[in-house]
Amino acid sequence: MSDPVICTTALTKVFKDFWGRTRVPALTALDLKVHPGEVFGLLGPNGSGKSTTMKLLLGLLRPTKGRVSIMGRSPQHTATRNRIGYLPEEAQLYQYLTATETLHFYGRLFGLNRTDIESRTSQLIDMVGLTHAAQRPVGEFSRGMARRIGLAQALINDPDLLILDEPTAGLDPVGCRQIKDLLGALAKRGKTVVLSSHLLADVQDVCDRITLLHNGRSIAAGTLDGLLKHSEKLQFTVETHTPEQVEAIKIAIRECCGEDPSVDVPTIALETFFVNAIANATGAADTPPSGVSQKTALAPFLGEP
Amino acid sequence: MRKLRQLWTLAALTAAETLRQPVCLLLTMSCVVLTILVPLTTAHNFGEEGRLARDSGLAFHLMFGLFLGGYAACAALTRERESGTAAAVLSKPVDRSVFFAAKFLGITGVVLVFSTSATLATLLAQRVALKYASDTGHLLDGLTAGLAMGSPVIACGVGAWANFRHRRAFQSTAMATLPLLLAVVAVGCGCFTRAGGWAPYHPQLQWQIVPASLLVAMGLAMLGAIALTLAVRLSLVPTVSTCFVILLLGLASDYVFGQSAGHAPLANLLYALTPNWQHFWVADAIAGGGVVSGTYMLRCALYAFLYTSGILCLGIVAFQHAEVS
Numbered sequence: 001m002s003d004p005v006i007c008t009t010a011l012t013k014v015f016k017d018f019w020g021r022t023r024v025p026a027l028t029a030l031d032l033k034v035h036p037g038e039v040f041g042l043l044g045p046n047g048s049g050k051s052t053t054m055k056l057l058l059g060l061l062r063p064t065k066g067r068v069s070i071m072g073r074s075p076q077h078t079a080t081r082n083r084i085g086y087l088p089e090e091a092q093l094y095q096y097l098t099a100t101e102t103l104h105f106y107g108r109l110f111g112l113n114r115t116d117i118e119s120r121t122s123q124l125i126d127m128v129g130l131t132h133a134a135q136r137p138v139g140e141f142s143r144g145m146a147r148r149i150g151l152a153q154a155l156i157n158d159p160d161l162l163i164l165d166e167p168t169a170g171l172d173p174v175g176c177r178q179i180k181d182l183l184g185a186l187a188k189r190g191k192t193v194v195l196s197s198h199l200l201a202d203v204q205d206v207c208d209r210i211t212l213l214h215n216g217r218s219i220a221a222g223t224l225d226g227l228l229k230h231s232e233k234l235q236f237t238v239e240t241h242t243p244e245q246v247e248a249i250k251i252a253i254r255e256c257c258g259e260d261p262s263v264d265v266p267t268i269a270l271e272t273f274f275v276n277a278i279a280n281a282t283g284a285a286d287t288p289p290s291g292v293s294q295k296t297a298l299a300p301f302l303g304e305p
Numbered sequence: 306m307r308k309l310r311q312l313w314t315l316a317a318l319t320a321a322e323t324l325r326q327p328v329c330l331l332l333t334m335s336c337v338v339l340t341i342l343v344p345l346t347t348a349h350n351f352g353e354e355g356r357l358a359r360d361s362g363l364a365f366h367l368m369f370g371l372f373l374g375g376y377a378a379c380a381a382l383t384r385e386r387e388s389g390t391a392a393a394v395l396s397k398p399v400d401r402s403v404f405f406a407a408k409f410l411g412i413t414g415v416v417l418v419f420s421t422s423a424t425l426a427t428l429l430a431q432r433v434a435l436k437y438a439s440d441t442g443h444l445l446d447g448l449t450a451g452l453a454m455g456s457p458v459i460a461c462g463v464g465a466w467a468n469f470r471h472r473r474a475f476q477s478t479a480m481a482t483l484p485l486l487l488a489v490v491a492v493g494c495g496c497f498t499r500a501g502g503w504a505p506y507h508p509q510l511q512w513q514i515v516p517a518s519l520l521v522a523m524g525l526a527m528l529g530a531i532a533l534t535l536a537v538r539l540s541l542v543p544t545v546s547t548c549f550v551i552l553l554l555g556l557a558s559d560y561v562f563g564q565s566a567g568h569a570p571l572a573n574l575l576y577a578l579t580p581n582w583q584h585f586w587v588a589d590a591i592a593g594g595g596v597v598s599g600t601y602m603l604r605c606a607l608y609a610f611l612y613t614s615g616i617l618c619l620g621i622v623a624f625q626h627a628e629v630s
């Protein structure tokens with residue numbers, strides 16, 4: 001197997017106060033390995049150390065004990081961060097800059113040239129559906145809008161590794177779905193994604209592997225399939241049926257297996273319903289949007305091989 | 306090359322964000338207004354015409370500047386750390402040393418804007434002050450005073466207009482307009498006599514104020530560096546308070562350590578370490594027509610440069626190990 005993108009051994013973080021006394025043990029002996037092309041999920045209740053782990057990976061915090069290597073380097077290595085995109089937990093943006101200025105600013109920090117900055121900015125703003133708000137200061141943005149700009153800012157360097165702290169928090173269902181599609185598309189191109197989320201349905205949709213944290217310790221880890229498969233039960237689905245046929249099937253199952261099967265009508269997920277309803281309404285709308293408006297699924301520069 | 310570009314980008318952003326702080330505008334306006342008010346309200350001259358106006362102008366420049374520089378420095382770092390923008394920037398390929406240096410450059414830029422206004426105000430105040438001439442008797446330069454006092458008002462007007470028309474930040478436009486207007490007044494008042502009539506061009510400004518103000522500005526840059534370095538570990542209020550203590554120590558260092566320096570090694574060390582603001586205070590030297598020599602300016606500039614670099618290096622080392630979250 002190829003070298004892991006992220007590798008931590010016995011990673012421990014204890015927050016200290018001004019005088020160096022122990023205040024909070026936030027993370028204890030965490031071992032993580034994330035491989036290229038994987039979508040990796042960090043789960044856990046509030047305060048379990050997810051954000052702390054991400055900040056340790058980025059070198060923003062220093063480990064108390066243990067080692068972190070990211071793309072084979074120390075997290076303090078500046079040049080490695082050329083290939084990383086990070087979406088912080090809170091939308092951490094300069095309030096007075098407009099959406100466009102924000103992306104230009106980050107583009108300049110990456111040393112991109114002017115044409116790249118311009119084209120990537122407009123593609124990303126289009127992708128996150130904020131074209132009509134591009135010239136407004138981000139301080140005025142709603143939480144979800146700021147989150148979208150945060151995501152755009154994390155993608156401006158076309159990163160190989162994306163670290164997303166609760167990417168779907170505060171987003172509308174259409175935005176959530178879009179992010180999940182985006183992550184899928186990026187993973188297909190061989191990019192690695194590490195994300196944390198409280199929305200388990202989202203995690204289940206996109207993640208290949210997860211680690212469950214509790215009080216700073218990993219209490220479960222593995223592939224989603226491995227963790228979630230209920231190996232005894234089976235489920236049949238049929239499209240067309242009459243009451244008589246259903247009755248006949250029930251009898252057959254009772255005879256074969258010796259137990260009554262449960263029969264129910266599947267509902268579509270509320271998310272699917274919402275996404276479809278909004279798609280229909282957007283087609284019919286004749287007023288200009290004040291919030292977000294979705295257009296492209298993936299900024300073209302992110303799709304380039 | 307790339308680091309330079311990052312440095313420039315971050316410094317420009319810091320300056321822009323600082324200029325938007327209402328406190329900066331408030332301090333600058335107060336400094337200018339008070340400086341020009343002094344010659345209008347006091348008839349006393351301390352034995353030399355315009356001396357009180359000049360001395361208090363320089364003193365306001367120093368005091369308001371210290372507050373402005375100290376506040377701007379720790380706000381620039383503390384605010385960014387608390388709002389998390391520092392974390393967002395440092396998760397990009399930005400060296401911490403570049404980030405720190407950019408903060409310093411940004412606030413120095415703002416201090417420079419402030420110092421320009423304060424210097425021009427002091428020049429004008431000195432011209433306004435009561436002076437005796439055989440043909441006019443004791444006379445205040447009312448026209449210059451009016452124009453100078455009008456500048457802050459017009460600057461605010463321009464700020465409001467730019468905000469209304471172009472959605473520019475009121476504070477930063479007003480901050481940037483003020484020195485321009487004061488400069489226009491300083492140049493323009495040369496066309497008038499002190500009594501207000503037309504006359505062949507003769508500015509009647511005391512140019513010795515410029516090097517004196519420049520020295521004050523150097524002292525301000527030094528304090529900015531100290532405040533920034535403190536802000537790595539401390540939050541806003543402790544930083545400002547500590548700056549204030551250092552300021553007082555530096556003002557009194559000649560009395561506190563200077564007398565025993567030479568005998569006691571500890572006093573020697575402390576004397577060398579505390580910033581000595583007295584070097585930057587030449588108001589007494591230029592009283593009665595004294596001049597600030599070029600060599601003195603150079604020596605002070607060297608002192609300020611070395612001291613600032615040393616402090617900044619300390620700050621960078623501390624910041625390298627600081628946690629940003």
Ligand SMILES: Nc1ncnc2c1ncn2[C@@H]1O[C@H](COP(=O)(O)OP(=O)(O)OP(=O)(O)O)[C@@H](O)[C@H]1O
Nearest residue numbers: 015024026044045046047048049050051052053630
């Ligand atoms: N800067 C800090 N100083 C002190 N303690 C901190 C700091 N940052 C985090 N902690 C503590 O570390 C623990 C883990 O916090 P962390 O932010 O990693 O949790 P999280 O899993 O991201 O939670 P959430 O789901 O609420 O985002 C918490 O107990 C928190 O109080």
Ligand SMILES: [Mg+2]
Nearest residue numbers: 050051052089
């Ligand atoms: Mg968190």
